[in-house]
Amino acid sequence: MMEEAQTPPSHGQLRDEAADWFTIMRGPDAETRRQEFEAWLARGAVQRMAYNRIAETFSLGKFLNETSETEKPDLPKPQGENRRRMYLAFVGTALVGLTAIGAFHWYGDIPAGNLASPPPIAVSLPSGAQPQKLATAIGEIRFFKLADGSTVTLDTGSLLLISLSKTERDLRLVRGHARFEVAHEARPFVVSAGGGTVTARGTIFDVTVADDRRIKVHLLRGAVDVAMADARGQSGGPPLRLTPGQQISLEEGGVLQLAQASDANNGDAQWPDGLRDYENVRLSDLIADANRYASQPLVAASDDVNEIRVSGTFRVTDTKHLAQNLAGLLGLTLVASPNSLSLARSCPAGRQNICQPPS
Incomplete structure:
Protein backbone atom coordinates (compact mmCIF):
# COMPACT_ATOMS: atom_id res chain seq x y z
CA MET A 1 0.00 0.00 0.00
CA MET A 2 1.53 3.28 -1.13
CA GLU A 3 0.93 6.51 0.72
CA GLU A 4 -0.19 9.51 -1.34
CA ALA A 5 2.55 11.93 -2.35
CA GLN A 6 2.42 15.24 -0.50
CA THR A 7 4.43 18.45 -0.41
CA PRO A 8 6.74 17.85 2.59
CA PRO A 9 5.90 20.16 5.48
CA SER A 10 8.69 22.21 7.02
CA HIS A 11 10.55 20.92 10.06
CA GLY A 12 9.15 23.70 12.21
CA GLN A 13 5.59 23.06 11.07
CA LEU A 14 5.93 19.35 11.79
CA ARG A 15 7.37 20.01 15.22
CA ASP A 16 4.55 22.39 16.12
CA GLU A 17 1.82 20.09 14.81
CA ALA A 18 3.28 17.06 16.59
CA ALA A 19 3.66 18.97 19.87
CA ASP A 20 0.05 20.19 19.65
CA TRP A 21 -1.29 16.69 19.00
CA PHE A 22 0.88 15.16 21.73
CA THR A 23 -0.58 17.61 24.23
CA ILE A 24 -4.16 17.07 23.05
CA MET A 25 -3.91 13.27 23.15
CA ARG A 26 -2.66 13.34 26.73
CA GLY A 27 -5.34 15.77 27.87
CA PRO A 28 -9.07 15.73 28.63
CA ASP A 29 -10.11 16.13 24.96
CA ALA A 30 -8.24 13.03 23.74
CA GLU A 31 -11.24 10.88 22.87
CA THR A 32 -13.23 13.62 21.15
CA ARG A 33 -10.23 14.56 18.99
CA ARG A 34 -8.98 11.00 18.31
CA GLN A 35 -10.36 10.75 14.75
CA GLU A 36 -8.71 14.04 13.76
CA PHE A 37 -5.46 12.86 15.32
CA GLU A 38 -5.52 9.54 13.46
CA ALA A 39 -6.26 11.35 10.19
CA TRP A 40 -3.20 13.56 10.80
CA LEU A 41 -1.02 10.51 11.50
CA ALA A 42 -2.28 8.83 8.32
CA ARG A 43 -0.90 11.63 6.13
CA GLY A 44 2.51 10.00 6.01
CA ALA A 45 5.61 8.64 7.71
CA VAL A 46 7.03 12.09 8.49
CA GLN A 47 4.01 12.94 10.64
CA ARG A 48 4.32 9.68 12.52
CA MET A 49 8.07 10.15 13.00
CA ALA A 50 7.55 13.69 14.26
CA TYR A 51 4.98 12.53 16.80
CA ASN A 52 7.26 9.73 18.01
CA ARG A 53 10.10 12.21 18.43
CA ILE A 54 7.89 14.52 20.51
CA ALA A 55 7.03 11.57 22.76
CA GLU A 56 10.71 10.89 23.29
CA THR A 57 11.53 14.52 23.99
CA PHE A 58 8.69 14.62 26.51
CA SER A 59 10.59 11.99 28.51
CA LEU A 60 13.75 14.07 28.46
CA GLY A 61 11.78 17.19 29.36
CA LYS A 62 10.51 15.48 32.50
CA PHE A 63 14.05 14.63 33.53
CA LEU A 64 15.29 18.14 32.79
CA ASN A 65 12.62 19.58 35.09
CA GLU A 66 12.63 17.04 37.89
CA THR A 67 15.02 15.87 40.53
CA SER A 68 15.71 12.15 40.79
CA GLU A 69 12.52 10.12 41.19
CA THR A 70 14.10 8.53 44.24
CA GLU A 71 14.15 11.95 45.92
CA LYS A 72 10.84 13.29 44.64
CA PRO A 73 7.90 13.25 47.08
CA ASP A 74 4.55 11.84 45.99
CA LEU A 75 2.39 14.63 44.58
CA PRO A 76 -1.23 14.59 43.44
CA LYS A 77 -1.63 14.24 39.68
CA PRO A 78 -2.70 17.45 37.91
CA GLN A 79 -6.20 17.45 36.45
CA GLY A 80 -7.91 19.08 33.49
CA GLU A 81 -6.46 22.24 32.02
CA ASN A 82 -3.62 22.37 34.56
CA ARG A 83 -2.48 18.99 33.39
CA ARG A 84 -2.52 20.18 29.77
CA ARG A 85 -0.40 23.19 30.65
CA MET A 86 2.11 20.94 32.38
CA TYR A 87 2.41 18.73 29.31
CA LEU A 88 2.97 21.80 27.11
CA ALA A 89 5.64 22.96 29.52
CA PHE A 90 7.33 19.55 29.51
CA VAL A 91 7.36 19.40 25.71
CA GLY A 92 8.65 22.95 25.42
CA THR A 93 11.46 22.33 27.90
CA ALA A 94 12.37 19.12 26.13
CA LEU A 95 12.64 20.90 22.78
CA VAL A 96 14.82 23.65 24.26
CA GLY A 97 17.01 21.18 26.13
CA LEU A 98 17.52 18.89 23.19
CA THR A 99 18.32 21.75 20.85
CA ALA A 100 20.86 23.08 23.33
CA ILE A 101 22.75 19.79 23.58
CA GLY A 102 22.54 19.09 19.86
CA ALA A 103 20.62 15.85 20.24
CA PHE A 104 17.34 16.65 18.48
CA HIS A 105 17.06 15.47 14.84
CA TRP A 106 13.64 15.28 13.19
CA TYR A 107 14.95 13.24 10.29
CA GLY A 108 17.57 11.15 12.05
CA ASP A 109 18.50 7.57 11.35
CA ILE A 110 15.34 5.80 12.57
CA PRO A 111 14.74 2.18 11.52
CA ALA A 112 11.61 1.98 9.39
CA GLY A 113 10.18 -0.71 11.63
CA ASN A 114 10.05 1.75 14.51
CA LEU A 115 7.79 4.27 12.75
CA ALA A 116 4.15 4.47 13.71
CA SER A 117 1.73 2.52 11.50
CA GLN A 260 -11.76 -0.50 35.84
CA ALA A 261 -11.11 2.17 33.24
CA SER A 262 -9.69 4.60 35.79
CA ASP A 263 -7.26 1.98 37.09
CA ALA A 264 -6.27 0.19 33.89
CA ASN A 265 -2.62 0.41 32.94
CA ASN A 266 -2.59 2.20 29.61
CA GLY A 267 1.19 2.53 29.55
CA ASP A 268 1.54 0.24 26.57
CA ALA A 269 -1.09 1.90 24.37
CA GLN A 270 1.67 3.04 21.96
CA TRP A 271 3.51 -0.28 21.79
CA PRO A 272 2.92 -0.76 18.02
CA ASP A 273 5.14 2.32 17.56
CA GLY A 274 7.83 0.86 19.84
CA LEU A 275 6.98 3.40 22.56
CA ARG A 276 5.98 2.74 26.17
CA ASP A 277 4.77 5.14 28.86
CA TYR A 278 6.08 4.67 32.40
CA GLU A 279 5.05 6.40 35.59
CA ASN A 280 7.39 6.02 38.58
CA VAL A 281 8.44 2.43 37.79
CA ARG A 282 11.62 0.64 38.80
CA LEU A 283 14.39 0.76 36.22
CA SER A 284 14.46 -3.05 36.33
CA ASP A 285 10.87 -3.15 35.00
CA LEU A 286 11.72 -0.88 32.07
CA ILE A 287 14.81 -2.99 31.33
CA ALA A 288 12.72 -6.18 31.35
CA ASP A 289 10.37 -4.69 28.73
CA ALA A 290 13.29 -3.57 26.55
CA ASN A 291 14.97 -6.97 26.71
CA ARG A 292 11.97 -8.57 25.01
CA TYR A 293 13.25 -6.87 21.84
CA ALA A 294 16.99 -7.07 22.44
CA SER A 295 19.66 -9.16 20.75
CA GLN A 296 22.16 -7.65 23.19
CA PRO A 297 20.41 -7.49 26.57
CA LEU A 298 20.43 -4.47 28.86
CA VAL A 299 21.29 -5.10 32.53
CA ALA A 300 21.75 -3.13 35.73
CA ALA A 301 25.12 -3.62 37.42
CA SER A 302 23.73 -3.49 40.96
CA ASP A 303 20.52 -3.75 42.96
CA ASP A 304 20.50 -0.03 43.77
CA VAL A 305 20.55 0.80 40.04
CA ASN A 306 17.66 -1.62 39.49
CA GLU A 307 15.64 0.27 42.13
CA ILE A 308 15.97 3.72 40.53
CA ARG A 309 12.50 5.07 39.73
CA VAL A 310 11.84 6.44 36.26
CA SER A 311 8.96 8.15 34.44
CA GLY A 312 8.45 9.10 30.82
CA THR A 313 7.93 7.78 27.31
CA PHE A 314 10.71 5.56 25.99
CA ARG A 315 11.41 3.68 22.77
CA VAL A 316 12.05 0.17 24.09
CA THR A 317 12.67 -1.46 20.70
CA ASP A 318 16.12 0.14 20.26
CA THR A 319 18.12 -1.16 23.22
CA LYS A 320 21.39 0.63 22.42
CA HIS A 321 19.69 4.00 21.98
CA LEU A 322 17.62 3.42 25.14
CA ALA A 323 20.72 2.52 27.15
CA GLN A 324 22.49 5.69 26.02
CA ASN A 325 19.45 7.82 26.89
CA LEU A 326 19.01 6.25 30.30
CA ALA A 327 22.70 6.63 31.13
CA GLY A 328 22.60 10.31 30.22
CA LEU A 329 19.29 11.04 31.94
CA LEU A 330 20.11 9.20 35.15
CA GLY A 331 23.81 10.09 35.39
CA LEU A 332 24.90 6.47 35.03
CA THR A 333 27.87 4.81 33.37
CA LEU A 334 27.25 2.71 30.28
CA VAL A 335 29.43 -0.40 30.06
CA ALA A 336 29.49 -2.36 26.80
CA SER A 337 30.62 -5.96 26.64
CA PRO A 338 30.26 -8.59 23.90
CA ASN A 339 27.19 -10.04 25.61
CA SER A 340 25.38 -7.11 27.21
CA LEU A 341 24.99 -3.40 27.86
CA SER A 342 25.23 -2.53 31.54
CA LEU A 343 24.12 0.55 33.48
CA ALA A 344 26.40 1.15 36.48
CA ARG A 345 27.31 3.82 39.01
CA SER A 346 30.95 3.87 37.83
CA CYS A 347 33.34 2.13 35.46
CA PRO A 348 34.42 -1.32 36.68
CA ALA A 349 38.04 -2.31 37.07
CA GLY A 350 39.74 -3.92 34.09
CA ARG A 351 40.07 -3.14 30.42
CA GLN A 352 37.96 -5.90 28.86
CA ASN A 353 34.87 -3.69 28.63
CA ILE A 354 34.19 -0.39 26.91
CA CYS A 355 33.04 2.10 29.54
CA GLN A 356 31.26 5.40 28.90
CA PRO A 357 31.11 7.45 32.12
CA PRO A 358 28.31 9.98 32.63
CA SER A 359 28.89 13.34 30.97
Whole structure:
Protein backbone atom coordinates (compact mmCIF):
# COMPACT_ATOMS: atom_id res chain seq x y z
CA MET A 1 0.00 0.00 0.00
CA MET A 2 1.53 3.28 -1.13
CA GLU A 3 0.93 6.51 0.72
CA GLU A 4 -0.19 9.51 -1.34
CA ALA A 5 2.55 11.93 -2.35
CA GLN A 6 2.42 15.24 -0.50
CA THR A 7 4.43 18.45 -0.41
CA PRO A 8 6.74 17.85 2.59
CA PRO A 9 5.90 20.16 5.48
CA SER A 10 8.69 22.21 7.02
CA HIS A 11 10.55 20.92 10.06
CA GLY A 12 9.15 23.70 12.21
CA GLN A 13 5.59 23.06 11.07
CA LEU A 14 5.93 19.35 11.79
CA ARG A 15 7.37 20.01 15.22
CA ASP A 16 4.55 22.39 16.12
CA GLU A 17 1.82 20.09 14.81
CA ALA A 18 3.28 17.06 16.59
CA ALA A 19 3.66 18.97 19.87
CA ASP A 20 0.05 20.19 19.65
CA TRP A 21 -1.29 16.69 19.00
CA PHE A 22 0.88 15.16 21.73
CA THR A 23 -0.58 17.61 24.23
CA ILE A 24 -4.16 17.07 23.05
CA MET A 25 -3.91 13.27 23.15
CA ARG A 26 -2.66 13.34 26.73
CA GLY A 27 -5.34 15.77 27.87
CA PRO A 28 -9.07 15.73 28.63
CA ASP A 29 -10.11 16.13 24.96
CA ALA A 30 -8.24 13.03 23.74
CA GLU A 31 -11.24 10.88 22.87
CA THR A 32 -13.23 13.62 21.15
CA ARG A 33 -10.23 14.56 18.99
CA ARG A 34 -8.98 11.00 18.31
CA GLN A 35 -10.36 10.75 14.75
CA GLU A 36 -8.71 14.04 13.76
CA PHE A 37 -5.46 12.86 15.32
CA GLU A 38 -5.52 9.54 13.46
CA ALA A 39 -6.26 11.35 10.19
CA TRP A 40 -3.20 13.56 10.80
CA LEU A 41 -1.02 10.51 11.50
CA ALA A 42 -2.28 8.83 8.32
CA ARG A 43 -0.90 11.63 6.13
CA GLY A 44 2.51 10.00 6.01
CA ALA A 45 5.61 8.64 7.71
CA VAL A 46 7.03 12.09 8.49
CA GLN A 47 4.01 12.94 10.64
CA ARG A 48 4.32 9.68 12.52
CA MET A 49 8.07 10.15 13.00
CA ALA A 50 7.55 13.69 14.26
CA TYR A 51 4.98 12.53 16.80
CA ASN A 52 7.26 9.73 18.01
CA ARG A 53 10.10 12.21 18.43
CA ILE A 54 7.89 14.52 20.51
CA ALA A 55 7.03 11.57 22.76
CA GLU A 56 10.71 10.89 23.29
CA THR A 57 11.53 14.52 23.99
CA PHE A 58 8.69 14.62 26.51
CA SER A 59 10.59 11.99 28.51
CA LEU A 60 13.75 14.07 28.46
CA GLY A 61 11.78 17.19 29.36
CA LYS A 62 10.51 15.48 32.50
CA PHE A 63 14.05 14.63 33.53
CA LEU A 64 15.29 18.14 32.79
CA ASN A 65 12.62 19.58 35.09
CA GLU A 66 12.63 17.04 37.89
CA THR A 67 15.02 15.87 40.53
CA SER A 68 15.71 12.15 40.79
CA GLU A 69 12.52 10.12 41.19
CA THR A 70 14.10 8.53 44.24
CA GLU A 71 14.15 11.95 45.92
CA LYS A 72 10.84 13.29 44.64
CA PRO A 73 7.90 13.25 47.08
CA ASP A 74 4.55 11.84 45.99
CA LEU A 75 2.39 14.63 44.58
CA PRO A 76 -1.23 14.59 43.44
CA LYS A 77 -1.63 14.24 39.68
CA PRO A 78 -2.70 17.45 37.91
CA GLN A 79 -6.20 17.45 36.45
CA GLY A 80 -7.91 19.08 33.49
CA GLU A 81 -6.46 22.24 32.02
CA ASN A 82 -3.62 22.37 34.56
CA ARG A 83 -2.48 18.99 33.39
CA ARG A 84 -2.52 20.18 29.77
CA ARG A 85 -0.40 23.19 30.65
CA MET A 86 2.11 20.94 32.38
CA TYR A 87 2.41 18.73 29.31
CA LEU A 88 2.97 21.80 27.11
CA ALA A 89 5.64 22.96 29.52
CA PHE A 90 7.33 19.55 29.51
CA VAL A 91 7.36 19.40 25.71
CA GLY A 92 8.65 22.95 25.42
CA THR A 93 11.46 22.33 27.90
CA ALA A 94 12.37 19.12 26.13
CA LEU A 95 12.64 20.90 22.78
CA VAL A 96 14.82 23.65 24.26
CA GLY A 97 17.01 21.18 26.13
CA LEU A 98 17.52 18.89 23.19
CA THR A 99 18.32 21.75 20.85
CA ALA A 100 20.86 23.08 23.33
CA ILE A 101 22.75 19.79 23.58
CA GLY A 102 22.54 19.09 19.86
CA ALA A 103 20.62 15.85 20.24
CA PHE A 104 17.34 16.65 18.48
CA HIS A 105 17.06 15.47 14.84
CA TRP A 106 13.64 15.28 13.19
CA TYR A 107 14.95 13.24 10.29
CA GLY A 108 17.57 11.15 12.05
CA ASP A 109 18.50 7.57 11.35
CA ILE A 110 15.34 5.80 12.57
CA PRO A 111 14.74 2.18 11.52
CA ALA A 112 11.61 1.98 9.39
CA GLY A 113 10.18 -0.71 11.63
CA ASN A 114 10.05 1.75 14.51
CA LEU A 115 7.79 4.27 12.75
CA ALA A 116 4.15 4.47 13.71
CA SER A 117 1.73 2.52 11.50
CA PRO A 118 3.85 1.61 8.45
CA PRO A 119 1.95 0.21 5.45
CA PRO A 120 0.49 -3.16 6.50
CA ILE A 121 1.35 -6.47 4.88
CA ALA A 122 -1.73 -7.78 3.10
CA VAL A 123 -2.95 -11.22 4.14
CA SER A 124 -5.59 -12.91 1.99
CA LEU A 125 -6.86 -16.27 3.19
CA PRO A 126 -9.41 -18.15 1.03
CA SER A 127 -12.51 -19.37 2.84
CA GLY A 128 -12.12 -22.96 4.08
CA ALA A 129 -8.31 -22.93 3.84
CA GLN A 130 -6.05 -24.27 6.56
CA PRO A 131 -5.21 -21.74 9.27
CA GLN A 132 -2.50 -19.34 8.18
CA LYS A 133 0.42 -18.60 10.48
CA LEU A 134 1.57 -15.06 11.12
CA ALA A 135 4.71 -14.72 13.24
CA THR A 136 7.32 -12.19 14.34
CA ALA A 137 10.95 -12.71 15.28
CA ILE A 138 12.52 -11.40 18.48
CA GLY A 139 12.77 -7.62 18.27
CA GLU A 140 10.25 -7.35 15.44
CA ILE A 141 6.87 -5.58 15.31
CA ARG A 142 4.83 -6.21 12.15
CA PHE A 143 1.51 -4.95 10.78
CA PHE A 144 -0.80 -7.20 8.75
CA LYS A 145 -3.99 -6.33 6.88
CA LEU A 146 -6.47 -9.20 6.64
CA ALA A 147 -8.73 -9.91 3.69
CA ASP A 148 -11.76 -8.58 5.61
CA GLY A 149 -10.10 -5.19 6.14
CA SER A 150 -9.13 -5.83 9.76
CA THR A 151 -5.58 -5.01 10.89
CA VAL A 152 -3.41 -7.11 13.19
CA THR A 153 -0.20 -5.87 14.81
CA LEU A 154 2.09 -8.55 16.23
CA ASP A 155 4.63 -7.72 18.90
CA THR A 156 8.04 -9.34 19.27
CA GLY A 157 8.14 -13.16 19.31
CA SER A 158 4.41 -13.63 18.61
CA LEU A 159 2.50 -16.34 16.72
CA LEU A 160 -1.07 -16.01 15.44
CA LEU A 161 -3.21 -18.53 13.56
CA ILE A 162 -5.96 -17.20 11.28
CA SER A 163 -8.92 -19.10 9.81
CA LEU A 164 -11.55 -17.27 7.76
CA SER A 165 -14.76 -18.84 6.49
CA LYS A 166 -18.01 -17.60 4.99
CA THR A 167 -19.59 -17.42 8.44
CA GLU A 168 -16.73 -16.86 10.92
CA ARG A 169 -13.45 -15.08 11.53
CA ASP A 170 -11.45 -17.24 13.94
CA LEU A 171 -7.99 -16.34 15.22
CA ARG A 172 -5.80 -17.97 17.88
CA LEU A 173 -2.93 -16.17 19.60
CA VAL A 174 -0.49 -18.96 20.45
CA ARG A 175 2.14 -16.75 22.03
CA GLY A 176 3.09 -13.12 22.40
CA HIS A 177 1.14 -9.89 22.17
CA ALA A 178 -1.23 -8.66 19.45
CA ARG A 179 -3.43 -5.66 18.67
CA PHE A 180 -6.61 -6.21 16.68
CA GLU A 181 -8.38 -3.40 14.82
CA VAL A 182 -11.55 -5.13 13.67
CA ALA A 183 -13.45 -4.26 10.51
CA HIS A 184 -17.19 -4.16 11.11
CA GLU A 185 -19.21 -6.83 9.30
CA ALA A 186 -21.73 -9.59 10.00
CA ARG A 187 -19.26 -12.41 10.67
CA PRO A 188 -18.17 -12.61 14.32
CA PHE A 189 -14.51 -11.89 14.98
CA VAL A 190 -13.27 -14.27 17.69
CA VAL A 191 -9.75 -14.37 19.13
CA SER A 192 -8.84 -17.42 21.24
CA ALA A 193 -5.91 -17.47 23.66
CA GLY A 194 -5.29 -20.13 26.29
CA GLY A 195 -8.71 -21.14 27.56
CA GLY A 196 -10.32 -17.79 26.83
CA THR A 197 -12.08 -16.19 23.88
CA VAL A 198 -12.62 -12.55 22.93
CA THR A 199 -15.53 -11.74 20.61
CA ALA A 200 -15.68 -8.33 18.96
CA ARG A 201 -17.24 -6.41 16.08
CA GLY A 202 -15.70 -3.14 14.94
CA THR A 203 -13.36 -2.47 17.86
CA ILE A 204 -9.71 -2.20 18.92
CA PHE A 205 -8.20 -4.40 21.62
CA ASP A 206 -4.96 -6.05 22.73
CA VAL A 207 -4.49 -9.69 23.74
CA THR A 208 -1.38 -10.97 25.52
CA VAL A 209 -0.25 -14.51 26.28
CA ALA A 210 2.18 -13.84 29.14
CA ASP A 211 5.20 -15.95 29.99
CA ASP A 212 3.28 -17.46 32.92
CA ARG A 213 0.47 -18.41 30.45
CA ARG A 214 -1.84 -15.83 31.96
CA ILE A 215 -4.07 -14.23 29.32
CA LYS A 216 -4.57 -10.48 29.33
CA VAL A 217 -7.17 -8.54 27.34
CA HIS A 218 -7.11 -4.74 27.13
CA LEU A 219 -9.93 -2.90 25.34
CA LEU A 220 -9.03 0.42 23.74
CA ARG A 221 -12.22 1.16 21.80
CA GLY A 222 -15.66 -0.36 21.27
CA ALA A 223 -16.83 -3.41 23.23
CA VAL A 224 -15.73 -7.04 23.52
CA ASP A 225 -17.13 -10.11 25.25
CA VAL A 226 -14.57 -12.20 27.14
CA ALA A 227 -15.40 -15.80 27.99
CA MET A 228 -13.40 -18.44 29.86
CA ALA A 229 -13.53 -22.24 29.65
CA ASP A 230 -12.90 -24.54 32.61
CA ALA A 231 -10.25 -27.28 32.75
CA ARG A 232 -12.54 -29.64 30.77
CA GLY A 233 -13.08 -27.11 27.99
CA GLN A 234 -16.63 -26.33 29.05
CA SER A 235 -17.98 -22.83 29.35
CA GLY A 236 -16.87 -21.18 32.59
CA GLY A 237 -19.97 -18.99 32.78
CA PRO A 238 -21.53 -16.11 30.85
CA PRO A 239 -19.14 -13.81 28.97
CA LEU A 240 -18.03 -10.57 30.56
CA ARG A 241 -18.40 -7.41 28.47
CA LEU A 242 -15.55 -4.91 28.71
CA THR A 243 -15.83 -1.17 28.15
CA PRO A 244 -13.03 1.04 26.75
CA GLY A 245 -10.06 1.29 29.09
CA GLN A 246 -10.82 -1.91 30.97
CA GLN A 247 -8.46 -4.83 31.02
CA ILE A 248 -8.86 -8.34 32.35
CA SER A 249 -6.48 -11.14 33.30
CA LEU A 250 -7.52 -14.77 32.89
CA GLU A 251 -6.17 -18.19 33.71
CA GLU A 252 -7.52 -21.70 33.30
CA GLY A 253 -10.69 -22.01 35.34
CA GLY A 254 -11.75 -18.38 35.76
CA VAL A 255 -11.24 -14.65 35.80
CA LEU A 256 -8.37 -13.36 37.91
CA GLN A 257 -8.69 -9.60 37.79
CA LEU A 258 -10.78 -6.93 36.13
CA ALA A 259 -9.33 -3.40 36.15
CA GLN A 260 -11.76 -0.50 35.84
CA ALA A 261 -11.11 2.17 33.24
CA SER A 262 -9.69 4.60 35.79
CA ASP A 263 -7.26 1.98 37.09
CA ALA A 264 -6.27 0.19 33.89
CA ASN A 265 -2.62 0.41 32.94
CA ASN A 266 -2.59 2.20 29.61
CA GLY A 267 1.19 2.53 29.55
CA ASP A 268 1.54 0.24 26.57
CA ALA A 269 -1.09 1.90 24.37
CA GLN A 270 1.67 3.04 21.96
CA TRP A 271 3.51 -0.28 21.79
CA PRO A 272 2.92 -0.76 18.02
CA ASP A 273 5.14 2.32 17.56
CA GLY A 274 7.83 0.86 19.84
CA LEU A 275 6.98 3.40 22.56
CA ARG A 276 5.98 2.74 26.17
CA ASP A 277 4.77 5.14 28.86
CA TYR A 278 6.08 4.67 32.40
CA GLU A 279 5.05 6.40 35.59
CA ASN A 280 7.39 6.02 38.58
CA VAL A 281 8.44 2.43 37.79
CA ARG A 282 11.62 0.64 38.80
CA LEU A 283 14.39 0.76 36.22
CA SER A 284 14.46 -3.05 36.33
CA ASP A 285 10.87 -3.15 35.00
CA LEU A 286 11.72 -0.88 32.07
CA ILE A 287 14.81 -2.99 31.33
CA ALA A 288 12.72 -6.18 31.35
CA ASP A 289 10.37 -4.69 28.73
CA ALA A 290 13.29 -3.57 26.55
CA ASN A 291 14.97 -6.97 26.71
CA ARG A 292 11.97 -8.57 25.01
CA TYR A 293 13.25 -6.87 21.84
CA ALA A 294 16.99 -7.07 22.44
CA SER A 295 19.66 -9.16 20.75
CA GLN A 296 22.16 -7.65 23.19
CA PRO A 297 20.41 -7.49 26.57
CA LEU A 298 20.43 -4.47 28.86
CA VAL A 299 21.29 -5.10 32.53
CA ALA A 300 21.75 -3.13 35.73
CA ALA A 301 25.12 -3.62 37.42
CA SER A 302 23.73 -3.49 40.96
CA ASP A 303 20.52 -3.75 42.96
CA ASP A 304 20.50 -0.03 43.77
CA VAL A 305 20.55 0.80 40.04
CA ASN A 306 17.66 -1.62 39.49
CA GLU A 307 15.64 0.27 42.13
CA ILE A 308 15.97 3.72 40.53
CA ARG A 309 12.50 5.07 39.73
CA VAL A 310 11.84 6.44 36.26
CA SER A 311 8.96 8.15 34.44
CA GLY A 312 8.45 9.10 30.82
CA THR A 313 7.93 7.78 27.31
CA PHE A 314 10.71 5.56 25.99
CA ARG A 315 11.41 3.68 22.77
CA VAL A 316 12.05 0.17 24.09
CA THR A 317 12.67 -1.46 20.70
CA ASP A 318 16.12 0.14 20.26
CA THR A 319 18.12 -1.16 23.22
CA LYS A 320 21.39 0.63 22.42
CA HIS A 321 19.69 4.00 21.98
CA LEU A 322 17.62 3.42 25.14
CA ALA A 323 20.72 2.52 27.15
CA GLN A 324 22.49 5.69 26.02
CA ASN A 325 19.45 7.82 26.89
CA LEU A 326 19.01 6.25 30.30
CA ALA A 327 22.70 6.63 31.13
CA GLY A 328 22.60 10.31 30.22
CA LEU A 329 19.29 11.04 31.94
CA LEU A 330 20.11 9.20 35.15
CA GLY A 331 23.81 10.09 35.39
CA LEU A 332 24.90 6.47 35.03
CA THR A 333 27.87 4.81 33.37
CA LEU A 334 27.25 2.71 30.28
CA VAL A 335 29.43 -0.40 30.06
CA ALA A 336 29.49 -2.36 26.80
CA SER A 337 30.62 -5.96 26.64
CA PRO A 338 30.26 -8.59 23.90
CA ASN A 339 27.19 -10.04 25.61
CA SER A 340 25.38 -7.11 27.21
CA LEU A 341 24.99 -3.40 27.86
CA SER A 342 25.23 -2.53 31.54
CA LEU A 343 24.12 0.55 33.48
CA ALA A 344 26.40 1.15 36.48
CA ARG A 345 27.31 3.82 39.01
CA SER A 346 30.95 3.87 37.83
CA CYS A 347 33.34 2.13 35.46
CA PRO A 348 34.42 -1.32 36.68
CA ALA A 349 38.04 -2.31 37.07
CA GLY A 350 39.74 -3.92 34.09
CA ARG A 351 40.07 -3.14 30.42
CA GLN A 352 37.96 -5.90 28.86
CA ASN A 353 34.87 -3.69 28.63
CA ILE A 354 34.19 -0.39 26.91
CA CYS A 355 33.04 2.10 29.54
CA GLN A 356 31.26 5.40 28.90
CA PRO A 357 31.11 7.45 32.12
CA PRO A 358 28.31 9.98 32.63
CA SER A 359 28.89 13.34 30.97
